[in-house]
Amino acid sequence: MITRRSLAGALAALALLAAPAAAQGGSGKYSELTLGVIPAENASGTTDRYAPLTAYLTKALGVPVKLRVANDYAAVIEGQRAGNIQIAFYGPASFSRAVMTGVKLEPIVNQTHNNGASGYYSVLYVRADSPYKSVEDLKGKSLALVDPNSTSGNQAPRFFLNKAGYDVDKLFGKTVYAGSHENAVLALVQGTADAAANLWNSETDTMVTRMATKGMLKKPDGSQMGQSDFRVIFKSEFLPEGPFAMLASLPDDLKARIRRAFIDLPTADKAAFDRLSDGKDLGFAPVTLKDYQPIIEMLKFNDDQRRKS
Template identity: 85%
Template sequence: MLTRRHVAGAFAALGLLILPAIAQDWKAKYPELTLAVIPTENASGTMDRYAPLTAYLSKQVGVPVKLRVANDYAAVIEGQRAGNIHIAFYGPASFSRAVMTGVKVEPIVNQKHENGASGYHSVIYVRADSPYKTIDDLKGRNLALVDPNSTSGNQAPRFFLAKAGYDVDKVFGKTVYAGSHENAVLALVQGTADAAANLWNSETDTMITRMIPKGMLKKPDGSSMSQGDFRIVFKSDFLPEGPFAVLASLPDDLKAKIRQAFIDLPKADKAAFDRLSDGKDLDFTPVTLKDFQPIMEMLKFNDEQRRKS
C-alpha cells in the first residue's frame, strides 16, 4: 500500500537528485571564468604573482579560471561592465569608479598587511640624492603618476594635496601617467621624472622593496638601489586596500563558492596566498560597498575640481 510516508520519501529522494543538478546549472553558462588584475607591475610579474591563485580557484570552484593581464585600470572596469571579467582585483579608486559608473560588482575581501592594516598610503617619492624635500621644492618639476584610475598613483595625491592647498596640475610643471606603479618608480630612477606617486603598505612593503629583489632598480654604476635611495615628501591619510570583486550577476551559488575560496586561501593554499604579496600579507578581511564610501567621496571631490579647472 502506498502511504503518505512512502510518497514523502519518494519526493525527498527525488529532491536529493535534483538539488545537486540545480547547484551545478551555472557550469553550462560559465564553463570558464576570467580573473583580471589592475597593472601594478609589468605583465610577466603579474602573471607570476597571480598564476598560483588562478590554479587554486580553478580547483576550488570547479571550472578553469583564466588570468587576464589588463593594459590599464579602465580595461578591468570595462571588462566587468561587459560581463567578460567575472572576478577582478581592483585598487579602491578603480573599484569605486566602477560602482559609480554603474558596473554591478560585489566586493569580497581585501588584503590585511603585515602591520595588521587592511589598507595603505599614497606617497610621493623623490631620489634621496636630489635637493627636493618638500612639495614646495617640486614646483615646476615633473611628476610621474600611475594611471587616472589609480588610487595611490593619482586620485589620492590629487585629493590630499588639494586639501593642503596644492593643485597638482599647477604645482608641477608636467604630469605624466606611467601606466603602472613599477613604471612610475622607473621614471624617477631614470631621471625622466623628478618625483613619482606610488603605494606604501609599510616600512618593509612598498613598490620599491618589491622591485629591488627583481633587480629592477640600479644606480648609474650598476649597483643595486635600496629603500634609502628614495625620500618621501608626501604621505596621504590611510586608504582602504582595494578588493577582489565578483560580478553581481553571477549565480548565488557560484558567488558563494568564489567567496569561500578566497576566505579559505590563506590556510588552504598558503603558497598561493603568500605569492600575492611576497609573503608580506597576513590574511584576508571581508569587505562591503560601505568600506569604499570614503573613496567614492574622494573621487567626487576630484571630479568636481577637474570640472572647475
C-alpha cells in the same frame, strides 16, 4: 541487456559527473571564468604573481579560471561591465569608479598586511640624492603618476595635496601617466621625472622594496638601489586596500563558492596566498561596498575639481 537507450542514459550520467561544478547547481552558463587584474607591475610580474591564485580557484571552484592582465585600469572596469571578466582585483579607486559608473559588483575580500592593517598610503617619492625636501620644492618640476584610475598613483595624491593647499596640475610643470606603479618608480630612477606617486604599505613593504627584491632598481654604475635611495616627501591619509570583486549578476551558488574560496585561500593554499604579496600579508578581510564610500567621495571631489579647472 544493454540497449541504445540505457547506453545513452549511462553516458549522460557520466557526462554529468565529469562536468565542472559551475555546470551544476544553477551556474550553468559559466564553463570558464576570467580573473582580471590591474597592472600594478609589468605583465610578466603580474602573471607570475597571480598564476598560483588562478590555479587554486580552478581547483576550488571546479571550473577553469583564466588570468587576464589588463593593459590599464579601465580595461578591468570595462571587462566587468561587459561581463567578460567575472572576478577582478582592483585598487580602491578603480573599484569605486566601476561602481560609480554603473558596474554591478560585490566586493569579496581585501588583504591584511603584515602590520595588521587592511589598507595603505599614497606617497610622493623623490630620489634621496635630489635637492627636493618638501612639496614646495617641487614647484614647476615633473611628476610621474600611475594611471587615471589608480588610487595611490593619481586620485589620492590629487585629493590629499589639494587638502594641503596644492593643485597638482598647477604645482607641477609636467605630469605624466607611467602606466604602472613600477613604471612610475623607474621614471624617477631614470631621471625622466623629479617625483613619483606610488603606494606605501609599511617601511618594509613598498613598491620600491618589491622592485629592489627583483633587482629592478639600478644606479648608473650598476649598483643596486634600495629604500634608502628614495625620500618620501608627502604621505596621504590611510586608504582601504583594494578588493577582489565579482559580478553581482553571477548565480548565488557560484558567488557563495567564490567568496568561500577567497576566505579559505590563506590556509587552503598558503603558497598561492603568499605569492600575492611576496609573503608580506597576514590574511584576507571581508569587505562591503560601505568600506569604499570614502573613496567614492574622494573621486567625486576630484571630478568636481577637474570640471572647475
